[in-house]
Amino acid sequence: MIRRRNRYLLMRHGHSEANAQGVIVSRPQHGLEAYGLSPEGHAQLARLVDDWRWPAPTRLWHSDFLRTTETAARIAARFGLTAHPDLRLRERDFGNLEGEPDDRYPTIWEHDARDPDHCDFGVESVTSVAERMVAVIDALEREYRQETVLLVSHGDPLQILLTAIEQRPLTQHRDRRPLMPANVIALA
Numbered sequence: 001m002i003r004r005r006n007r008y009l010l011m012r013h014g015h016s017e018a019n020a021q022g023v024i025v026s027r028p029q030h031g032l033e034a035y036g037l038s039p040e041g042h043a044q045l046a047r048l049v050d051d052w053r054w055p056a057p058t059r060l061w062h063s064d065f066l067r068t069t070e071t072a073a074r075i076a077a078r079f080g081l082t083a084h085p086d087l088r089l090r091e092r093d094f095g096n097l098e099g100e101p102d103d104r105y106p107t108i109w110e111h112d113a114r115d116p117d118h119c120d121f122g123v124e125s126v127t128s129v130a131e132r133m134v135a136v137i138d139a140l141e142r143e144y145r146q147e148t149v150l151l152v153s154h155g156d157p158l159q160i161l162l163t164a165i166e167q168r169p170l171t172q173h174r175d176r177r178p179l180m181p182a183n184v185i186a187l188a
Contacts, residue, residue: 005141008187009054009150010158011075014041015181016067022102026094031065044182045071049078054184055148057081061136062152063089071182072152083152088132091154095122109174116170126160126170133161155179 018025018035025035037045056079062072064085072083097104111118116126133153140149153161155178163173165187179185 004137004187005145006059007055007148008137008140009057009148009184010161010179010187011071011150011152011184012155012158012179012181013037013063013065013067013071013152014044014048014074016041018067018102019181024094024097024100024102024104025065026091027098028065028090030098031067031091033066036066037070041067041071041181045074048182048184049074052078054186057150058147059140059144059149060084060152061086061089061140061149063087063091063154063157065091065154068152068154072150075150075152086136088136089151089153089157092129092156092160093122093124095119095124097121097123112173113171116173126173129157129160130164130170133157134164137161137165150184158185 014037016035017038020038025031060072060076060081061084062068064087069085076083094108097108108121108123111120112126119125136151158179159176160170160173162176163170
């Protein structure tokens with residue numbers, strides 16, 4: 001394992017309108033200004049901040065999609081932080097499946113399990129997602145020391161990041177237990 005200068009907490013956004021509607025929203029033209037947190041997502045975050053069990057974050061970065069921005073704003077308010085949007089933390093682009101029912105995800109994940117470089121259906125490859133997500137941590141490692149950094153992102157990118165950090169084959173990113181909405185995990 002690489003010894004990091006900072007401590008990292010990874011968080012998936014709270015339950016969103018896209019989750020509630022069972023629809024894939026992975027492109028900026030849909031995710032930046034719509035499909036924010038659902039009422040359930042707001043309730044999840046209220047419980048989460050009231051019962052925070054992790055080290056207090058001292059820095060906060062997030063995807064610029066509405067659901068992650070709203071999540072980050074709630075955490076930032078709780079800890080008196082500035083929330084910094086970072087495009088590299090965006091949702092994985094699911095290409096032609098945009099707007100489709102979310103029961104189509106397994107189709108992509110089956111392809112991922114065979115080839116992390118595939119772009120079938122116009123999706124962003126697992127390799128590309130891993131590179132941009134790891135680049136965020138690399139940049140923060142160069143800039144900060146002894147901070148507790150919270151990264152707020154999306155399910156697939158976080159799964160892929162964890163797989164990359166563990167130095168496991170990227171084809172195995174769906175083998176790990178998925179992060180549920182409003183879930184936080186500390187990097188080892």
